[in-house]
Amino acid sequence: MNLHEPLLLPSSGAKLALPLDETAQQNVRWGRDAVRNLLTQPRSDGRLLVVIGPCSIHDPDAALDYASRLVEATKQHHRELLIVMRVYVEKPRSTVGWKGLIHDPDYAQTLGHSDPDLNKGVLISRQIMLDIAKKGLPVATELLNPLLVHFFQDIVSVGVVGARTTESQTHREMSSDMPMPMGFKNGMDGGLQVAIDAMTASSRPHTVVGVDDEGRLAYHLSHGNPDTFVILRGGSNGPNFGPEQVQQAAQELVRAGKKPAIVVDCSHGNSMKDYRNQGSVAACLANQIAAGGPIMGVMLESNINEGRQDVPNKGAEAGLKYGVSITDGCVGWHETELILDCLAAAVRERQARSAVVESIPDTIAAEALEDEKHLVGVPASNITFACPVRC
Secondary structure, eight states: OOTTSOOOOOHHHHHHHSOOOHHHHHHHHHHHHHHHHHHHOHHHHOOEEEEEEOSSOOOHHHHHHHHHHHHHHHHHTTTTEEEEEEOOOOOOOSSOSOOOTTTOTTOHHHHTSSOOOHHHHHHHHHHHHHHHHHTTOOEEEEOOOTTTGGGTTTTOSEEEEOTTTTTOHHHHHHHHTOSSOEEEEOOTTSOSHHHHHHHHHHTSOOEEEEEOTTSOEEEEEOOOOOOEEEEEOOBTTBOOOSHHHHHHHHHHHHHTTOOOOEEEESSGGGGTTOGGGHHHHHHHHHHHHHTTOSOOEEEEEBOSSSBBOOOOTTGGGGTOOTTOBSSSOBBOHHHHHHHHHHHHHHHHHHHHHHHHHHHSOTTSOHHHHHHHHHHTTOOOSOOOOOOSSOO
């Protein structure tokens, strides 16, 4: 090893410098338990998991501004939506590009100016997650580099393994050792089998090789993680958010012995990589949710202001637009509110339908069931949600 190479501080040092206080610990535990409850007892909870936030975090001030707005939305929709903030500090790349706040907080490598300051990125990323957790919002993030997971796994309520790494044995082993529910995206081609295989592998114990809290190479046997779900994000073969595709995914999960816990990503392949299509996808999902479709949650890429921007040649000092993504495009806050309203209305419809169905004995004839639905003001069929967004 070159003695002049910078050393990454141990995760114990980061946790000591930026500890979880009791309030944040309680919020993290609550978030994890709430998601587990949706996985294991969806009918008793009845809410919809909504993982929402910027494609990636690059500006701490804007991230906390967004979080404060999301707290208000959570208060408004707490009976219908379990809102978890997307706090992505690592970014997978098909080739090259900015790899996220934790890797390059000053865009140094992106602009070719100097070596990135990973220690700075680790501390900034942890601080942002801590501040968001203290606000009462559960945190979701993609677990990309298994060696960096230990710097923030104690704060995360929902972990995600992306389409590029769902098939990775290393990430499956890592997921088996995580203390939070884990979502696996379908493969880059849109195929679901790799995600189902990842769920199976992650539920079993594995020998996990990594670094301990002091930065030493170590290994141990994981316990296995039973709290996993699939994320439909589309792929090279096209979107997969339609009713037939969602039902097919549920059937595949049941055949594999899994609960049909499905989260649908409104972005990426499902939006045809155009953020402006997310509202249309959400409207389609709202119709399925209202009709009782097997959708446990949705994911959305949202920011304070819509669209995206490139990092200027001189870096952030050259004037990045406030609240605008520097990776994938996002819907703005106004459209975000409309989409959340739409999804909440669909969940209320589903909750009302479920209450009606559960209150009626199985022996009641279909005609009587239709009459009972109308008594509580629930349309019997042909529900269509014309969400006030781009549909």
